[in-house]
Amino acid sequence: MSGPLLDIRSLTIGIPNRAGPPLEIVRDLSFDIMPGEVFGLVGESGSGKSASALALMGLNRRPLTTLRGQALYGGQDLLAMPRRSMRKLRGNRISMIFQEPMTALNPLARIGRQIAEMFVLHRGLSWSEARPRAVEALAAVQVPNPEDRARAYPHQLSGGLRQRVMIAMAMACRPDLLIADEPTTALDVTVQAEVLRLIRELCEREGTAVLLISHDLGVIAQMCQRVGVMANGRLLELRDARALFTDPRHPYTRGLLAALPRLGSRATEGRHRLADLDMTIDRNAPDFAATHLIPRGEPA
Numbered sequence: 001m002s003g004p005l006l007d008i009r010s011l012t013i014g015i016p017n018r019a020g021p022p023l024e025i026v027r028d029l030s031f032d033i034m035p036g037e038v039f040g041l042v043g044e045s046g047s048g049k050s051a052s053a054l055a056l057m058g059l060n061r062r063p064l065t066t067l068r069g070q071a072l073y074g075g076q077d078l079l080a081m082p083r084r085s086m087r088k089l090r091g092n093r094i095s096m097i098f099q100e101p102m103t104a105l106n107p108l109a110r111i112g113r114q115i116a117e118m119f120v121l122h123r124g125l126s127w128s129e130a131r132p133r134a135v136e137a138l139a140a141v142q143v144p145n146p147e148d149r150a151r152a153y154p155h156q157l158s159g160g161l162r163q164r165v166m167i168a169m170a171m172a173c174r175p176d177l178l179i180a181d182e183p184t185t186a187l188d189v190t191v192q193a194e195v196l197r198l199i200r201e202l203c204e205r206e207g208t209a210v211l212l213i214s215h216d217l218g219v220i221a222q223m224c225q226r227v228g229v230m231a232n233g234r235l236l237e238l239r240d241a242r243a244l245f246t247d248p249r250h251p252y253t254r255g256l257l258a259a260l261p262r263l264g265s266r267a268t269e270g271r272h273r274l275a276d277l278d279m280t281i282d283r284n285a286p287d288f289a290a291t292h293l294i295p296r297g298e299p300a
């Protein structure tokens, strides 16, 4: 079996502080992603999922800074790579989609042009060669009437179609890795299922690995082979998805699963239970993290 596509070791992100030690918001995050694998990072809001993904892409939100760690991709450390090299990889070998496509799409440019730009920038095609490829890319993400839609501006499309456009852009260059940060959180449940299916099918077809970030355990269960559970900027548990859902080891994961609303239960019941858990777990206890990490390949 070949090695990992991306091997993240001790990624630590924080805010430097001249007067003392930096404020760390993600600490010692280590996991790897195998070629073609769908790996899930799950955790509640603020646990550090997005910050980690952005750090991998060299896009830290200021004042956040990568303080230490490595992210090995094809023998190169993404975290130490010059900006220029990183720009060449981004959108080409590693691409990213976000919860809200409008933040990534240019509101003033037709979507066909925005997709075509990927082929011009990363594949060296001329604009006239790239345009038909953009229409094909729209067809591949099942956008109806792709010729017409290519001439639309982002605001003229529904949220679901905009997310499909983002996926078309992200997949245009057949990347090795797609980082999908809450890709369906802003969508209706039915559209959400369609977009998830699309991501899975396209990535399977292209052999693209996915780092899927979500606070939604249902989404993670549906999509992922392995899952890392994050809280407070730390990875608490890393398991095969099936094992995680049938036999969670970390008390925090157990709490997350117990807090899932079940059919027939009152909608708020789960939330109360999660709140109880917050009070009973001491997140600063030394054994809170890292005691339940099971390496890939070992029996869960």
Ligand SMILES: Nc1ncnc2c1ncn2[C@@H]1O[C@H](COP(=O)(O)OP(=O)(O)OP(=O)(O)O)[C@@H](O)[C@H]1O
Pocket: 015, 025, 043, 044, 045, 046, 047, 048, 049, 050, 051, 052, 061, 062, 063, 064, 215
């Ligand atoms: N630019 C920033 N400056 C300072 N702190 C930040 C910044 N961005 C994020 N943080 C903090 O870092 C922590 C992790 O945030 P992050 O966005 O990664 O969480 P998350 O797990 O992705 O949650 P969400 O899904 O709500 O975005 C949070 O405590 C957040 O307040």
